[in-house]
Amino acid sequence: MPCKSIEILVGLFVSLCIAAIFFLALQVSNFSALQDNGSYTLIAHFENVGGLKSKALVSMAGVPIGRVADISFDPDNYDALVKLRIDARYNKMPSDTSASILTSGLLGDKYIGLTPGGLNEFLQEGDTIELTQSALVLERMISQFLFNSSDKDK
Amino acid sequence: MKLLQTIGQSSLKFLAKLGRSSLFLISILTGLAYTLSRPNLLIKQLYSIGVLTFWLIAISGLFVGMVLGLQGVYTLSTFGAESSLGIMVAASLVRELGPVVSALLFAGRAGSALTAEIGLMKATDQLSAMEMMAIDPLKYIIAPRFFAGFISLPLLAALFSAVGVLGGYLAGVELLSVDSGSYWSQMQSTIDFHDDIINGIIKSIIFAWLVSWIALFEGYDALPTSAGISRATTRTVVNSAFAILLFDFLLTALMYGEP
Numbered sequence: 001m002p003c004k005s006i007e008i009l010v011g012l013f014v015s016l017c018i019a020a021i022f023f024l025a026l027q028v029s030n031f032s033a034l035q036d037n038g039s040y041t042l043i044a045h046f047e048n049v050g051g052l053k054s055k056a057l058v059s060m061a062g063v064p065i066g067r068v069a070d071i072s073f074d075p076d077n078y079d080a081l082v083k084l085r086i087d088a089r090y091n092k093m094p095s096d097t098s099a100s101i102l103t104s105g106l107l108g109d110k111y112i113g114l115t116p117g118g119l120n121e122f123l124q125e126g127d128t129i130e131l132t133q134s135a136l137v138l139e140r141m142i143s144q145f146l147f148n149s150s151d152k153d154k
Numbered sequence: 155m156k157l158l159q160t161i162g163q164s165s166l167k168f169l170a171k172l173g174r175s176s177l178f179l180i181s182i183l184t185g186l187a188y189t190l191s192r193p194n195l196l197i198k199q200l201y202s203i204g205v206l207t208f209w210l211i212a213i214s215g216l217f218v219g220m221v222l223g224l225q226g227v228y229t230l231s232t233f234g235a236e237s238s239l240g241i242m243v244a245a246s247l248v249r250e251l252g253p254v255v256s257a258l259l260f261a262g263r264a265g266s267a268l269t270a271e272i273g274l275m276k277a278t279d280q281l282s283a284m285e286m287m288a289i290d291p292l293k294y295i296i297a298p299r300f301f302a303g304f305i306s307l308p309l310l311a312a313l314f315s316a317v318g319v320l321g322g323y324l325a326g327v328e329l330l331s332v333d334s335g336s337y338w339s340q341m342q343s344t345i346d347f348h349d350d351i352i353n354g355i356i357k358s359i360i361f362a363w364l365v366s367w368i369a370l371f372e373g374y375d376a377l378p379t380s381a382g383i384s385r386a387t388t389r390t391v392v393n394s395a396f397a398i399l400l401f402d403f404l405l406t407a408l409m410y411g412e413p
Contacts, residue, residue, distance in 0.1 A: 028351070
C-alpha cells in the first residue's frame with residue numbers, strides 16, 4: 001500500500017514539526033515561566049529607573065515572582081511610574097514592602113528586588129509601594145566619588 | 155525615446171503580471187474548500203513538498219546552529235560573555251535565520267520543482283486536457299500544492315530553529331565547553347514566547363504564502379517550451395529569494411522597529 005506509507009510519513013513529518021514547536025515553546029522560551037496563575041498589579045514610583053526595561057524580573061529573596069508591566073513618566077511628581085505585575089500566588093506582601101532597582105551581575109540586566117516589611121496588612125491590586133530606592137547610576141557615583149576625594153585634598 | 159519606451163514597456167509588463175498573478179491567487183483561494191474536501195490530494199502534496207524537504211531542512215539547521223555556536227563563542231569570548239551564547243544562537247535562529255533560511259531552501263528545493271512540474275503539465279497540454287474533461291486544474295492541481303506549501307514551510311521553519319538550537323548546543327557546550335546551565339537558562343530568560351517565537355512563525359507563514367504563490371504562478375505562466383520552463387524555474391528561485399528578503403526587512407521593521 002504505497003498510499004498508506006505516504007500517509008504515515010506525512011503524519012510523522014507533521015508530528016515531528018509540531019514537536020519542534022513545543023520544544024521551542026518549552027525549552028527555548030520563557031513560556032513555562034509565564035504560566036498564568038492570574039496576577040495583580042502594584043505601582044511604584046522611582047526617582048530614577050536607570051535602564052530598567054518592561055518585562056524585567058521582579059524578585060523577592062532572589063526568586064522571580066513577577067514582571068515589570070509598564071514604565072512611564074509621571075508628569076505630576078516628575079518621577080517614573082512603574083507598574084509591577086505580581087503572580088497571584090504571592091498575594092501576601094506586607095504593605096510596607098520596599099522596592100529597589102538592582103543589577104544582576106556587574107553589567108547585567110536591571111531588575112526590581114522587593115524586601116518584605118513587617119506589617120500585617122497586605123498589598124492589594126492597584127496599591128502603591130511607598131518605600132522605593134532608585135537605580136544606582138554609575139556616572140553619578142563616579143562624580144560623587146571624584147568630588148569627595150577632591151574635597152579631601154584641600 | 156527608446157529608453158522611455160523600454161521603461162514603459164517593462165513596467166506595463168510588470169503590472170500585467172501582477173494583475174494576472176492576483177487573479178490566479180484569488181482562484182486558488184476559492185479552491186480551498188475543494189482541497190479540504192479531498193484530503194488525499196493534500197496529503198500527496200504534503201509528502202512531495204514537506205516530507206521530502208525534511209532532511210534538507212533538518213541537516214542545514216543543524217549545521218547553521220553549529221556554525222552560530224562556534225562563531226558565537228569566538229566573538230563573545232573577546233568580551234568574556236560566552237555564557238550569553240544561548241541567547242545569541244536562539245534569538246538569531248528564532249527571529250531571522252529559521253524563517254528566512256528555511257524559506258530560501260524551500261524555494262530552491264520545493265519551489266523550483268513545483269514550477270517545473272506545472273510548467274511541464276502546461277507544455278504537454280495536461281492542464282488543457284483537464285479543462286476539456288470539465289475538471290478545473292486550478293482547483294485539482296494547483297490549490298492542493300499551494301496549501302501544502304502553506305502548511306509545510308512554517309512547520310519546517312520551526313524544525314529548523316529547534317534543530318539549530320540543538321546544533322548550537324552541540325558546538326558550544328559539547329565542543330567548546332560553554333556551561334550547559336547558562337546556555338539554557340539565559341536563553342529561557344531572554345527569549346519571549348510571543349515576541350520571538352510567534353513572530354518568527356508569522357514571518358514563515360508569510361514566506362510560505364509568497365514562495366508557493368510565486369512558484370505556482372511562474373509554472374502556470376511559463377511559455378510552454380523547454381526554454382520557457384527553464385527560465386520560469388530560474389525566475390521562481392530568484393524572485394522568491396528577492397521577495398523573501400524584501401518582506402523579511404519589512405516584517406522585521408514592523409515587529410522590532412520600535413524598541
